[in-house]
Amino acid sequence: MTIKAILTDIEGTTTDINFVHKVLFPYAYEHLPGYLRSHADDEAVQSILTEAREVLGQPEADLETLISAFLNWIEQDKKVTALKNLQGLIWVSGYENQDFTGHLYDDAYEYLQHWQQQGIDLYVFSSGSVKAQKLLFGHSDFGDLTPLFSGYYDTHIGHKREASAYRKIAEDIGLPATEILFLSDIVEELNAAREAGMATVLLARDEPVASDHLVVENFQQIALNA
Incomplete structure (x- = not known):
């Protein structure tokens, strides 16, 4: 071979695995609502929100509905691509602020x-x-x-x-x-x-x-x- x-x-x-489940996931969960409310108009976030609406089958879902959906997906450890992309954006600030290292x-x-x-x-x-x-x-x-x-x-x-x-x-x-x-x-x-x-x-x-x-x-x- x-x-x-x-x-x-x-x-x-x-x-x-504890780094992901005890550091990264809780950090994203805690910061997700505030991040989305502050960055909802960002182009990258807009794309993620559109994808989340498609997954939910709710094309008219408002921001608060989407925030609840994202938090629910984290709680259930769902492998939803829109969630993974959003978590990535949130973790940027965590790494850059040196809140943690990988x-x-x-x-x-x-x-x-x-x-x-x-x-x-x-x-x-x-x-x-x-x-x-x-x-x-x-x-x-x-x-x-x-x-x-x-x-x-x-x-x-x-x-x-x-x-x-x-x-x-x-x-x-x-x-x-x-x-x-x-x-x-x-x-x-x-x-x-x-x-x-x-x-x-x-x-x-x-x-x-x-x-x-x-x-x-x-x-x-x-x-x-x-």
């Missing part, structure tokens, strides 16, 4: 650097928006890591549990799927990537997991091109 590119998930893979496991930081220096192209595929991905890596615990990555993908390209998304990513990267390794902590995502032809590794950081995917505890245990 020759791996020329690595596609990695973020939450639970490069980043502690968590990264030490081994992820070390090996992402190592692989990139070996000439392996790195890509990200997360349910969080591309904007949110770049914010996390751009304001990480280890500084700006965005130069490490050759590209970012979110739910605009497809759902993470559907093989078609991984086929589209392989096509966009310009490599056969068999030369791409996907890293994730979610079996259903790995199943979809494998169906598309990618190599897969399951990150089980907290406790052992039985799986027909290769299982590792950290990036250090991932052997490439062996």
Whole structure:
């Protein structure tokens, strides 16, 4: 198996899931109403609100209705693209104000650097928006890591549990799927990537997991091109 590119998930893979659920999500939830009321006329926000109305099936929904919908989606951990894009905008101010930095496991930081220096192209595929991905890596615990990555993908390209998304990513990267390794902590995502032809590794950081995917505890245990 020759791996020329690595596609990695973020939450639970490069980043502690608690950072997302105990820092980022609560921050967005707390600041969302005020942010929307202050920025409702911004072009980027207008586009998000239009998309949210389509998801709700309420083309005439007013701002307060939309605020309630967004908060409800956060409470239910819904993978709604409009919500992900809005959260990304809200997190900009959090990162820029240094209210927090993007968590990264030490081994992820070390090996992402190592692989990139070996000439392996790195890509990200997360349910969080591309904007949110770049914010996390751009304001990480280890500084700006965005130069490490050759590209970012979110739910605009497809759902993470559907093989078609991984086929589209392989096509966009310009490599056969068999030369791409996907890293994730979610079996259903790995199943979809494998169906598309990618190599897969399951990150089980907290406790052992039985799986027909290769299982590792950290990036250090991932052997490439062996």
